[in-house]
Amino acid sequence: MLIGTLARSRPAGELDDPACAVKVALRRLARRHQQLDEEIEDADNGIRPLVTEAVPRPVTPTGVGPESAQDSS
Secondary structure (H helix, E strand, O other): OHHHHHHHOOOOOOOOOHHHHHHHHHHHHHHHHHHHHHHHHHHHHHHHHHHHHHOOOOOOOOOOOOOOOOOOO
């Protein structure tokens, strides 16, 4: 929720004001966070079918996903 709020913020003022500069930086970081989340989701969606084909059994242990799944046979 915080990331969304920061990404939608509209900092006003001049960048030579430290408070404004921090708000602008936080907005930029929040937007980049959102972009990276989208990229990760796209990558996961692309790799998931390949992992499922290579390792058809469910990969459900906590902390194991398409990025770290390995065939142990």
